[in-house]
Amino acid sequence: MAFAPSEEPVALKILVAGGFGVGKTTLVGAISEIRPLRTEEVLSDRGVGVDDTDGVETKTTTTVAMDFGRITIREGLVVYLFGTPGQERFWFMWDELSYGALGAVVLADTRRLTDCFPSIDYFEQRGTPFIVAVNCFDGADQHEPDDVRIALDLDPDVPVLLCDVRRRASAKVVLVTLVEHALKMLTAAQR
Amino acid sequence: MTGPQWMDEEAGPLVRPYALTGGRARTSGAKLDLITMVTATGSPRDVPGMGPEQRRILELARRGASVADIASDIDLPLGVVRVLIGDLHDLGLVDVRAPGKVAPLPSERILKEVINGLRAL
Numbered sequence: 001m002a003f004a005p006s007e008e009p010v011a012l013k014i015l016v017a018g019g020f021g022v023g024k025t026t027l028v029g030a031i032s033e034i035r036p037l038r039t040e041e042v043l044s045d046r047g048v049g050v051d052d053t054d055g056v057e058t059k060t061t062t063t064v065a066m067d068f069g070r071i072t073i074r075e076g077l078v079v080y081l082f083g084t085p086g087q088e089r090f091w092f093m094w095d096e097l098s099y100g101a102l103g104a105v106v107l108a109d110t111r112r113l114t115d116c117f118p119s120i121d122y123f124e125q126r127g128t129p130f131i132v133a134v135n136c137f138d139g140a141d142q143h144e145p146d147d148v149r150i151a152l153d154l155d156p157d158v159p160v161l162l163c164d165v166r167r168r169a170s171a172k173v174v175l176v177t178l179v180e181h182a183l184k185m186l187t188a189a190q191r
Numbered sequence: 192m193t194g195p196q197w198m199d200e201e202a203g204p205l206v207r208p209y210a211l212t213g214g215r216a217r218t219s220g221a222k223l224d225l226i227t228m229v230t231a232t233g234s235p236r237d238v239p240g241m242g243p244e245q246r247r248i249l250e251l252a253r254r255g256a257s258v259a260d261i262a263s264d265i266d267l268p269l270g271v272v273r274v275l276i277g278d279l280h281d282l283g284l285v286d287v288r289a290p291g292k293v294a295p296l297p298s299e300r301i302l303k304e305v306i307n308g309l310r311a312l
């Protein structure tokens with residue numbers, strides 16, 4: 001190795017998942033500088049049937065706009081936040097997004113709790129450290145984290161917390177909880 | 192080589208994104224993750240046929256930049272930017288470093304630094 005590890009720039013990737021409209025972009029924007037990203041993806045089989053491609057047989061790519069956030073911890077240590085596309089037809093992007101990810105925040109809305117089932121299944125299967133953050137929307141009934149844990153059938157060691165993604169302080173707590181959880185899993189794996 | 196004729200700046204928005212890559216959607220070499228760091232090697236840049244987009248990427252990579260940052264800065268689709276960076280890599284003009292190349296997971300020390308850094312935001 002040419003450089004000592006401390007000299008190499010380190011970039012970490014955190015995913016923000018959850019159903020459509022649950023507040024993923026709001027969370028990223030509350031804590032970081034939001035940057036737009038365009039992707040032009042080849043349509044997968046899953047996309048076909050959702051996009052009406054009849055009569056446009058040559059169209060094989062679709063443009064997906066997504067945002068990401070960047071938090072500079074210090075020079076040479078940057079955390080990137082990527083929201084996973086909420087619509088199921090963009091599932092094909094998940095493998096790429098989660099490659100090398102430190103962990104994931106699954107945002108939940110108690111009025112539509114089933115929306116985050118696919119995300120939880122995905123991260124459980126991949127062994128990606130994740131936490132569940134319940135976004136407390138105005139007008140939604142408040143639930144205790146343990147009720148949410150039972151409803152989502154989560155392992156006891158998966159952190160569940162309430163949050164307000166519009167507030168920077170709350171978004172900070174969410175991210176710190178995730179990184180602490182990832183650290184715990186890392187040290188447990190090393191034993 | 193028809194490249195330079197239709198890669199001038201005025202043509203920019205009119206060109207279909209993958210025209211910039213000669214229609215290629217995949218790179219030959221390195222796998223480029225969203226947070227792969229791209230750093231210019233400082234080799235001479237006068238390569239015939241290089242377009243303004245590649246020059247811009249070299250400029251952005253001078254101090255090191257991630258693939259996602261580069262794609263966002265030059266406002267081109269990620270797939271296109273990947274091919275352009277791949278070409279620069281093949282020419283030896285940039286180094287690319289994938290996340291987790293040194294270790295599969297960041298070290299305990301780095302994670303603790305991140306936790307403290309986030310708290311201090």
